[in-house]
Amino acid sequence: KNEVEQSPQNLTAQEGEFITINCSYSVGISALHWLQQHPGGGIVSLFMLSSGKKKHGRLIATINIQEKHSSLHITASHPRDSAVYICAVRSKDNYGQNFVFGPGTRLSVLP
């Protein structure tokens, strides 16, 4: 069993739809990150969470530490949101120096 799992693996949505991507993890963490990677591109950190909820523009991220679960929501999705969204956790071990990455969710938003 992978330490970090995401669902769905692939997601196609119509422009304007509300999107949810889920992440569950099995290790103790110091922080959870949501990352965005466009095709062939580098990685952008969207959120870092250790508790609760954060909002930035049309993006909302939540985390439930007790349930070891996090969600990334995109409201009013747009084709430019098409990317791979990666959940990554910083383990409490090894002083949280490195990430454990989820497999990613490939999102395509159609016009």
Place this chain on the structure above:
Amino acid sequence: DTEVTQTPKHLVMGMTNKKSLKCEQHMGHRAMYWYKQKAKKPPELMFVYSYEKLSINESVPSRFSPECPNSSLLNLHLHALQPEDSALYLCASSPGGGGRRGYGYTFGSGTRLTVV
């Protein structure tokens, strides 16, 4: 400056070549990382430098040689690579110190390496 800058963006090299990838940040971060990412896979950690000292080497072959000349610069020296080493190489930095600190973890845009 809140960026991690990687150069070159693209590199094609032969199996007998020696080349270097460069990563630079001026955010005062004291931890820097090299990741390797194959197509449609999450990044895999290669090396971590903490306060300019190599703290993690994830059993990377010796044909990859990291170097951290100062706190702002991280190099990855490449020699005698194989075609299967073709990948996107990502650099990242963070404030350092680990623990609950996660803010400021920043990735570069990567170097796409092709070994022919």
